[in-house]
Amino acid sequence: MSGRHLAKEQPDSFAFSKAGEKEAKYWIAKYPKGKERSAVIPLLWIAQKDNGGWLSEPAMRVVAERLGMAPIRVLEVATFYTMFKLEPVGEHLIQVCGTTPCMLRGSEKLIKVCKKRIGEKNTISADGKFTWEEVECLGACVNAPMVQISNASGDHYYEDLDEASMEKLLDDLAAGRNVKAGPQNDRHTSEPLGGAQTLSDKSLYNGSRAKPLKSIPNAPKAAKKPAKKGVAKKAAPKKAAPKKGAGK
């Protein structure tokens, strides 16, 4: 049970990449002058991306200087949120969802694969390619079990995994092959396996079921006038007055 601490070995310096610099400016510009520090989380995120997936101490200092805040304030944020990694990670950071739906659908098996292939969680594999950790719900329960893999190409979901497809995924990533994000079992997004089963009637979509409207609801002019008259008759303000009197 230990807190998250800065890595023991730190690089000497950090600088934003060109793209990161541009993105940082975009985020800082979102906040009024004097409130630049509101952009601390986006900037830390950009810095993490630019630093190979983890936040070094120099990176935090650069962020602090950029936003005109004390380094301790940046450290507070960086240590609070677990999405900021304080230790170096492998080329691909695998976040296995271990929350109930994924667990019921076999995330424990994925973890077993990770342990076998990579080692203990939050360690870097021997080849430097992978780090894995268990995380809470990533919001893709319908495609459980799933993992999120963060690397230079971004953060992508790999869903509907089992031991075999997880192994294959790791093989492909290790070999540097392209992998397709999304379901790994030929599902299309979160459709049922084998394609959609309902709402397949084409007439639902080609307009053949549509019936012409007699009048358009809430249309101006033509439709309004008769309606107004009807309302006037029904409202009967005259009736309301005697009612009030009777009440008293």
Add this chain to the structure above:
Amino acid sequence: MSELRKVNVDGKEIEVPGHYTLMQACEEAGAEIPRFCYHERLSVAGNCRMCLVEWVGAPKPMASCAMSVNDLRPNRDGSPANIRTDSAVVKKAREGVMEFLLINHPLDCPICDQGGECDLQDQAMGYGRGHTRFEEPKRAVDEKNMGPLVKTNMTRCIQCTRCVRFITEVAGVEELGLVNRGENAEITTYLQANLTSELSGNVIDLCPVGALTSRPYAFNARPWELAKTESVDVMDAVGSNIRVDARGAEVMRILPRNHDDVNEEWISDKTRFVWDGLKRQRLDKPYVRENGMLREASWGEALGKVAERLKGDPERIAAIAGDLCDMESMKALKDLLGSLGVTSMDCRVDGAAIGGQGREGYIFNSRIAGIDEADAILLIGTNPRLEASIINARIRGAWLHGEAEIGVIGEAADLTYPYEHLGTGPADIAAFAGKRGGFAAKFKKAKRPMIIVGMGALARPDGAQVLRYAGELAAKCKVVREDWNGFNVLHTAAARVGGLDIGFIPSNGGKDVAGILKAASAGEMDTVYLLGADEIDMSGLGKAFVIYQGSHGDAGAHRADVILPGAAYTEKDALYTNTEGRMQDGFRAVFPKGKAREDWAIIRALSDVVERTLPYDDLDALRATIRRPDAAAFDPAKLGKAGKVTAKPFVSPITDYYMTNPIARASATMAACAANAVGIAQAAE
């Protein structure tokens, strides 16, 4: 002010301003609310949950520190909301909170320095359960480094974040933070660097548990074995109210005492940690120089030697009173020398060109509490962070909570608040009057403008002219008004205002400090009486016979021909007047060391030997002769002297904050701080 609102606390209906918190309302009604994180001089955090009260009808108890009376809705029948602080719900809530707080708190009270004065101990006794149900392992946290003053034992921390808020808000250096989260939350400085604030020691008082304790005081004493004496500090001219805790003949520690108009409840690190200097380098018996060597002597012999010298030509005798002198000794020495016809005496060791022109010309007229009201503050030749840390915190408070803007003419130092830098030298004072826009515009329109002139501006050869410049600026900008006097002089020495009030300055052609030194090195001065004066250039005393009366073996004693051992500020009942002209009583906490005596008594005894017996036999009789100078019409434009100024920029007289007086120089703690500060400065370069 907001409207009054009725609220019913424990069946007692009271009326309080709507902006009051429930805690304030409950206290108004006489109910006691336990708390850990809440502190009335810091922002509200609301994270300890100890102050829970019941709002009858609400589903859950409320944190009373964070909820205002305005937020309460009256009962359905229109009667004021009912708050209960003594109900079963509240009792259970407090027990629950206390149980959670104690889950990860080690039960190491027997080896904890906070034991006996610990909020957690007291409140666990008062509001907790009698036993624990927790059987799991407790968490442990690594100790953190915070420098030579603050000792940490972070396992005891309950994450109230008072220290973080103090360092950020009052001290103004964002160095402490709460890192990690949940069970792993820890208080630390960035990369465990040392705290750099001059007010860092206050976190020790603020810490409700034993997580932050005093490093120099560690394992030295228990609070119940200490004799507590309320006194006044002399490390700077603020006159912070302190409590001196002593055991036997030893001062064990110094704590702040609340005084809203002076130091609130903070004291600077020098004030707090200087006490080990009271045990080292002490002058505990009279010495007489013989064949170039100092040898012990009896009081009779030493006083006889001094008396012999004082009977000489009064034109060739001079006296200088140092920075830590009490008013009584200065008054006694002035009376004695006056009766001998000596006119060369001065208390302005640093050569500041003040005094002799009315009292308002040398005191902090708007008072320290007046800073809170000021809306534009111009600092001239002063770095209040080093010269009077407490006042600097006050200025920061005015900037943070009020609308005060600050301008600086002088060194562009880090003052912990933003300011407009308007120049560095005397010429910039004159130029300021013609400036438009920015701070100058704000200053001229201000309702409560304030000028603070420091010793960096006055303690220089052209100090009198600089004072005239500042006075003229004050007159031009109408800083002195019928209901507001914003012309302030910030002193660096505790004795200075007292000395000026007494009139310990040259009269009838007498010489000032510079004159005395010049005359002495030219051989025109036979005898120089140093009353605790160590901050002068001793090589300038030439071949003069030097009498040193003081408490510490510092520069003065080194040069002296006769040493009369006096008492340090914790060892005498004495009066001190702070920079705002507030006369305060200091009390004796321990007796003077060895054969040393209270300073006024030494001079009284000397007067007998000189056969000019002073007309007072006890302290009260002496004090009865001390009168504050009569008030005179004050015209700032006539202060100082007209004349040319040099272009030399203002430099703060304090270069090493931790080493400004003999007591601090004798303190190992201060030496460690000074070494640490040097290290930090070097690292920054």
